[in-house]
Amino acid sequence: MNGASAAVVLPSVLRAGLVGIAGLAAVVVVVLGALFAGDGRPGGVDARVRAVVDGVVPPRRDVALGLDFLGEPVGAAVLVLVAVVGCLLLRWPRAAVFVGVGVGAAVGVARLLKFPVGRTIHGDNLSFPSGHTAFLTAFALVAALLVAGRLGLGRAAGLVLVFGAGLVAGAAMGWAQVVLDAHYPTDALGGWCTALAVVPVVAWGVDRAGGSGR
Template identity: 40%
Template structure:
């Protein structure tokens, strides 16, 4: 039996956050559904999009801070970050969180890619809703926050704050960059954010239950 196998694997989510996480997942799916129905087969900015776009001017062409942020949401970058988080989780003895680090962003990418042509909203001729870049960045932010929570083991309120900050900061920064560069409509980024939150939190809740039915590595 290896040292890694003998380590007790800690929970991904504190028990007190599991019910709120399930509720947030349902809420995110509901918001996504409302926006998806509203903007299905649309090819222009809605009223909400136009109001938000007025708050931000288009960025100058050429390399900028927003371009650098957008690069962080590219599929290759998300995969690299997911693998790094999974590796760190394994080193720290959090096997279930390592699985989530791969599954969460991976399923988010599959979901956003699959849903785009189904919903059919476009911008400049390309499918736009939900934003894959926002989904990827949000998923990575949620996983990173969960890893921090498992290491620090803060109180419930602090854990909820860290989890919210992980999603909002990473997803919000990506959404802002995409809107400023006119790559996506603001509502596209909301859709991507909701998909990531629902997918990662639901995956975490499912993975939490699986090890109870599966013997630990090295067990006889």
């Protein structure tokens, strides 16, 4: 792989597929936000999913608490810092920028969406979309994109890696948030889709700012 290809954070072979996924994810976020705007109760799907995971006890509850910590400020900062330092050690400054901006943008958008949607849980706690789920999904997507680019994966293998990583991370954190009764399942879905919608756009923007966004 030549130096120019290694510098890109959104490989051209993955661009169309990820843009399509981002568009679908954005539609899901908008639809769910409209459905649950101003609501403070679980929907039908939420109630069914919560009934399945209700009553989780240690050690699975401890796993949920550990995953939840990764979405808290200290845990999230440690993950991002380690990734940024790793990118700098590899002499890939564009990737370091992508880690910080990509993850930060996904979490920021999730946080901003909470206010116009106004969905609540446990009183007046704004819940949609789940910022924890958006964070870990975004982190996994960013990491997988960088790995796919570094390895020079083709379209099919690259999309499987990136989408698969995002799916596993989102499902894990979403499960933790529901188990801990911090979010409704549809909040977690909204957070997952928020990350899917934001990260590819940020990747394109970082490449364009660096002169490789054609």
